[in-house]
Amino acid sequence: MAYQDTRVTTQRTGAVSTNKVLRNTYGLLAMTLLFSAVTAGSAMALGIQQMNILVFFIGAYGLMFLVHKTANSAAGLLATFAFTGFMGFTLGPILSAYLSLPNGAQLIMTALGLTGLTFFGLSAVALITRKDFSFLANFLMAGAIVLILAMVAALVFQIPTLSLMVSAGFVLFASAAILYQTSEIVHRAGETNYILATITLYVSIYNLFVSLLSLLGIMSQD
Numbered sequence: 001m002a003y004q005d006t007r008v009t010t011q012r013t014g015a016v017s018t019n020k021v022l023r024n025t026y027g028l029l030a031m032t033l034l035f036s037a038v039t040a041g042s043a044m045a046l047g048i049q050q051m052n053i054l055v056f057f058i059g060a061y062g063l064m065f066l067v068h069k070t071a072n073s074a075a076g077l078l079a080t081f082a083f084t085g086f087m088g089f090t091l092g093p094i095l096s097a098y099l100s101l102p103n104g105a106q107l108i109m110t111a112l113g114l115t116g117l118t119f120f121g122l123s124a125v126a127l128i129t130r131k132d133f134s135f136l137a138n139f140l141m142a143g144a145i146v147l148i149l150a151m152v153a154a155l156v157f158q159i160p161t162l163s164l165m166v167s168a169g170f171v172l173f174a175s176a177a178i179l180y181q182t183s184e185i186v187h188r189a190g191e192t193n194y195i196l197a198t199i200t201l202y203v204s205i206y207n208l209f210v211s212l213l214s215l216l217g218i219m220s221q222d
Helices: 002-046 053-070 075-099 104-129 136-157 160-187 194-219
Strands: none
Touching: 002 075, 002 160, 002 194, 053 075, 053 194, 075 104, 075 194, 104 160, 104 194, 136 160, 160 194
16 A cells, blocks of 8 residues: 555656646747747848858857756756757848748748647647657657758759758658657656757757748749
């Protein structure tokens, strides 16, 4: 009987802790997305040109490294907003380029809507079914390597078909990452730090939006 009471108490404690991580993650995610929207709007208002790809990678991966190094301290929050603000700022010139198209505003709103629906739909699947998606870990690791190599090849060789495949690949990759990360929080299999969970979900949403925007642009022949 005492064993059963201890087990029930442990389960309840785990559920409370998981719910806390979920609340903190989604709360911080909402704030970072809003902050990114502000920095993207600022970049558009200032007429910032698209950043050099090398500078982008150095800034993005450098700030992401900083987030991981400071994730267990208060400085992690500042690093998180620095990273997401930077990503939003680099998104500004891309949005400006699409807005210059005849149907650019429609493409952006469609990509934004699809991104939101996909994120909430996949999160609901992981939260409601409580299925363990940890099996996606190997797929994500292999997929990241393949997509990075394909992206570099698409930039170097300027192959339209390859660019289309890369965008489609990032949509699948980002969707799998959302399922995996949410599952990790629910099952506490590997993620109890809400800052790291937020960054993973943010990057997935960012990649999902940009990739959908690219696919919609290609399909509209703009």
